[in-house]
Amino acid sequence: xxxxxxxxxxxxYAREEIKKAxxxxxxxxxxxxxxxVTFLASLTVALGVLQSKNIKEAEARLGESEEKVLQLKDRQxxxxxxxxxxxxxxxxxxxxxxxxxIYSMLNxxxxxxxxxSSYTIDRSGEAVVIGVVSDGESVDNLIVGxxxxxxxxxxxxxxxxxxxxxxxxxxxxxxxxIQTK
Amino acid sequence: MKKENxxxxxxxxxxxxxxxxxxxxxxxxxVFVMIPQLTKFLKNSQVEASFKTKSDFLDTKVEALESxxxxxxxxxxxxxxxxxxxxxxxxxxxxxxxxxxxxxxFNMTSLLFGGARFSKDPSYGILIEVAGPxxxxxxxxxxxxxxxxxxxxxxxxxxxxxxxxxxSANLSISALFAPIPGNLGSVDSPLPPISKGEEELMARLSxxxxxxxxxxxxxxxxxSNPFE
Numbered sequence: 178x179x180x181x182x183x184x185x186x187x188x189x190y191a192r193e194e195i196k197k198a199x200x201x202x203x204x205x206x207x208x209x210x211x212x213x214v215t216f217l218a219s220l221t222v223a224l225g226v227l228q229s230k231n232i233k234e235a236e237a238r239l240g241e242s243e244e245k246v247l248q249l250k251d252r253q254x255x256x257x258x259x260x261x262x263x264x265x266x267x268x269x270x271x272x273x274x275x276x277x278x279i280y281s282m283l284n285x286x287x288x289x290x291x292x293x294s295s296y297t298i299d300r301s302g303e304a305v306v307i308g309v310v311s312d313g314e315s316v317d318n319l320i321v322g323x324x325x326x327x328x329x330x331x332x333x334x335x336x337x338x339x340x341x342x343x344x345x346x347x348x349x350x351x352x353x354x355i356q357t358k
Numbered sequence: 359m360k361k362e363n364x365x366x367x368x369x370x371x372x373x374x375x376x377x378x379x380x381x382x383x384x385x386x387x388x389v390f391v392m393i394p395q396l397t398k399f400l401k402n403s404q405v406e407a408s409f410k411t412k413s414d415f416l417d418t419k420v421e422a423l424e425s426x427x428x429x430x431x432x433x434x435x436x437x438x439x440x441x442x443x444x445x446x447x448x449x450x451x452x453x454x455x456x457x458x459x460x461x462x463x464f465n466m467t468s469l470l471f472g473g474a475r476f477s478k479d480p481s482y483g484i485l486i487e488v489a490g491p492x493x494x495x496x497x498x499x500x501x502x503x504x505x506x507x508x509x510x511x512x513x514x515x516x517x518x519x520x521x522x523x524x525x526s527a528n529l530s531i532s533a534l535f536a537p538i539p540g541n542l543g544s545v546d547s548p549l550p551p552i553s554k555g556e557e558e559l560m561a562r563l564s565x566x567x568x569x570x571x572x573x574x575x576x577x578x579x580x581x582s583n584p585f586e
Contacts, residue, residue, distance in 0.1 A: 242420060
């Protein structure tokens with residue numbers, strides 16, 4: 178059986194009640210929002226305070242570390258001096274200069290038949306060899322040795338005969354200019 | 359306006375006034391408290407992190423420095439500076455060249471300071487004239503360039519006698535030197551590591567300096583009275 182509901186309250190009163198109920202809900206929601214935002218704001222302030230404390234501690238620790246490094250600055254200076262010197266020493270120590278390398282190379286390439294009377298290797302790495310050989314065949318061997326051997330072709334760019342003469346004694350006096358790569 | 363009127367207006371428009379007041383309060387809190395605090399928090403987080411990083415770096419540096427033996431470092435620095443001095447070391451070089459030439463069976467007949475310098479790095483020139491067996495001349499050159507004092511041969515002039523066994527050679531040598539830089543690292547600068555290769559190099563340099571240079575005996579040559 179269907180129930181019949183009859184509202185006997187005046188319509189203004191009913192509207193007022195509905196309005197009150199609505200406002201009550203808005204009030205609850207508003208207060209809750211203010212409380213939450215206030216709580217979050219307080220939280221950020223508290224975090225800031227805590228962080229400031231941590232920063233001060235970190236700063237103090239950093240100061241202590243800097244102080245320790247300053248106490249060891251003599252050792253640090255010694256390390257820097259060693260590194261500074263070694264940087265240059267490393268470039269040269271144990272590595273023969275171009276001139277010494279050329280001397281060693283020519284020593285291997287020049288035949289034993291060549292009797293060297295003078296030998297110059299200048300700053301640019303150009304070598305001038307003046308020597309005496311006993312016969313024409315040795316002259317050939319000398320030039321072939323300086324121009325054809327594989328180790329020579331790697332390092333020698335040009336060999337020029339500056340002077341060649343044969344004396345009455347039958348000996349060949351030869352002056353060679355050797356340019357290296 | 360009377361208080362009663364205000365109350366009446368509020369009661370009439372409370373559904374609008376209250377939410378607006380709440381929204382404004384929240385907005386004020388957010389704009390003037392939360393956002394500045396959060397910005398400051400983020401900024402300070404970076405500062406804190408940088409302090410921590412720097413502090414950790416310095417702690418590691420302190421640890422590394424403390425692990426080094428100061429006496430050993432002083433010896434190494436002394437050896438390195440002897441090898442590659444900060445200024446012209448004429449006396450040391452004269453003694454050393456005399457030692458090297460005599461050890462290699464050569465006689466040093468003259469020594470002259472001057473001449474062109476090695477182009478790349480600061481250096482001063484020395485011209486020496488030596489006489490000795492041709493067969494071991496290469497060894498002499500090698501000894502000069504591998505001596506603990508950094509030297510480069512930049513010109514070689516050799517003339518042989520009639521026999522060809524004994525030679526006379528003029529060598530132009532550049533002795534390298536360079537001033538030590540004024541700035542030897544700040545608190546923040548990282549400690550340069552000394553590699554194994556560099557340690558070996560230091561050991562080789564140190565080995566070459568075992569015989570103190572001042573202990574080398576100088577034997578006078580030439581006439582006792584040059585005016586005779």
